[in-house]
Structure formats: structure tokens, C-alpha cells
Amino acid sequence: MDLDLRLVRYFVAVADELHFGRAAAKLYVSQPALSKQIRRLEDQLGAQLLVRDTRHVTLTARGQQFLGEARRLLAIARTMQQPAQPDTVRMAHVFELDTSREVADAYAARFPDVALTEHAMDSAAQLQALLQYRLDVAILRISPRMLVDHPAGWEHRLLRLEPLVLVGGPTGGDGRAGTASLHEGPLDVFGDPPESGSYNAHGDYLRALERDLGVRLRWLGTPGAFSHCLARISRSAGRSRFLEFASYARRYAAHGLPLAWPREAQPYYPWSLAWRAEPPAPAVADFLHLALTESAARGWTEAAPGAAGPPWLPPDDPARSGTGDPTA
CATH class of the missing domain: 3.40.190.10 (Periplasmic binding protein-like II)
Known part of the structure; x- marks a missing residue:
């Protein structure tokens, strides 16, 4: 059987998108033509690769297996057409x-x-x-x-398990320097909420934190660059508290913004x-x-030395099985 690499590329595009319309647009072909070519590939292989109905596209077990094989085949084809870059x-x-x-x-x-x-x-x-x-x-x-x-x-x-810390606002009044409650009003977060259309793995993490810890979040979108985040926090003039990565928090501290460890639980970003x-x-x-x-x-992958609360990860986070359960 001579396998047509063009059909393999079409299949990978559909498998990536799980949507014939989006895949067709990506490939610059019509949707009916794409459907016809996928059926042709399935006929060549003698197996159904995709299950499709009016609303969903999913991979069959053979489709999942073939997807890995298809990616490797296309990679080999690209390598044969391009000079090797071993370094x-x-x-x-x-x-x-x-x-x-x-x-x-x-x-x-x-x-x-x-x-x-x-x-x-x-x-x-x-x-x-x-x-x-x-x-x-x-x-x-x-x-x-x-x-x-x-x-x-x-x-x-x-x-890495990167700790999240609190930036700006009050640091709590219990006399425990350097700690603050997660529940003293809403926390501002730089993240795209589920309804934004740009919801991603970071938003998925924040949504789990909101549900599991009962924390109220205000979603501010994703400015991206540190300078934009710093400007947003500085404009709050201490009225808001932000939940931020330690990577950024150290840089905020250099600009005079107060930091505090969360008291009830210590979120780690995996x-x-x-x-x-x-x-x-x-x-x-x-x-x-x-x-x-x-x-x-x-x-x-160890607990942060200054952390006050017990470690927290989303209950279904894959990192729990990465090197053992870090929250155990």
C-alpha cells in the first residue's frame, strides 16, 4: 500500500482540531473535500480513525494509535527534505x-x-x-x-512546584509577619476566565483554586509582560491584593510592593x-x-522554605503523580 502523505497531513490536522471546519480552514481546503480525503485514508488503512456526528469529532482507538505513527512519519518526511540540525x-x-x-x-x-x-x-x-x-x-x-x-x-x-504569593494590600492583623489570609476579600489574578475565549492551562489552575479553596477571584485578563503587570498592580495603590507567581513576586518586591505567604494553604504551580x-x-x-x-x-519540587500553609495543588492535577503526591 502506498500511503499518501497529503492524506496523513489532513488526518493530523483534523485530530489536532477535532473539528472538520477548523481543520479545513487551516489546510485551505473545503470541508466536504477534507471529509472525502479522510474517508479515502480510512479505506486505505482498512480501519475507522474518526467518529463524527453533527457536533463532535473523536478519535477511535485505532485513530489514537495512528496519530502517533502519523506524526513520526511526517517528521521523517520533513527531516528528509531539510538539512539535519543536530546541534x-x-x-x-x-x-x-x-x-x-x-x-x-x-x-x-x-x-x-x-x-x-x-x-x-x-x-x-x-x-x-x-x-x-x-x-x-x-x-x-x-x-x-x-x-x-x-x-x-x-x-x-x-x-518545579512554583509557589504563588500575595502581592500588595494588607498583610493581615494576627501578628504573624509575612502571612495573609486568602479570604480577606477577593484576590486579583492575571488570568483569562472560562468565558473569555482564551481560557488556558493557567486559567484551568485558577478555576480549580477558586472551587477547591473557596477563594474569590477577580480575573483581570493576561497582560503578558511583567512591565504591564507591575503597572496594573501599582495603579491599585494598595487597595487590591494579587495572587502571583514567585517569579514575578520577587521583582514586585524590588519595586517596594509588600509580599505575604498565604496562610490557609500554599498554592504551588506545577x-x-x-x-x-x-x-x-x-x-x-x-x-x-x-x-x-x-x-x-x-x-x-520541595516545599518553599517560607511557606506558611499546607501545600495545595488541584485535586486532579497530573503533577500529583509526577514524583509522588507533593500535597501528601
């Missing part, structure tokens, strides 16, 4: 947060002859880019939905290292090894 590692950063940058700095210092290509992507975009062979490694927050949508083709390890489920190139293998070594040396 390149492609990665991405989530805004200006520290974890991926510190790993990149350590890697560049240890392997100065490797070209480190860096991009800016949120967690969901990183996973898509990784599976589509546009990134070699990802440092991201893995949501339960990601594991459902992409059950195969990649591997991951917990890299960052994971992800790569494709295939033998990595030597430069990528070195990156993975160095990232996990840095994590261990920095104590990134």
Missing part, C-alpha cells in the same frame, strides 16, 4: 516567568556550541508545537485535559518538562538531563 534545541518560554529561562541559561552555559532557539508560547501552544515537531522540548503546565486529548506520543516529568516519546537527539537528551539535574539541585 539545535528548540524550546519556548511562558511570558517572563523564571523556570524555563533559568534552565535555558544553565544549558547555554554548559553547552555553548549548541544553538538554543527560543520562542514565547503558552502551555497549550507548547504542547501542540512539540507534537507537531516545531519544538524539541516544552516547559509547561500540564492540565488533565491535555492528557485526555493527547494520551500518547509524548512523555513528561515534574520539573511546571513540567515534556518531550516526544521517541529517542531524543543528543543535544535534546543533554537538555532533558540538565533540566532535571537543575531541578534537583535547586530543590524545585
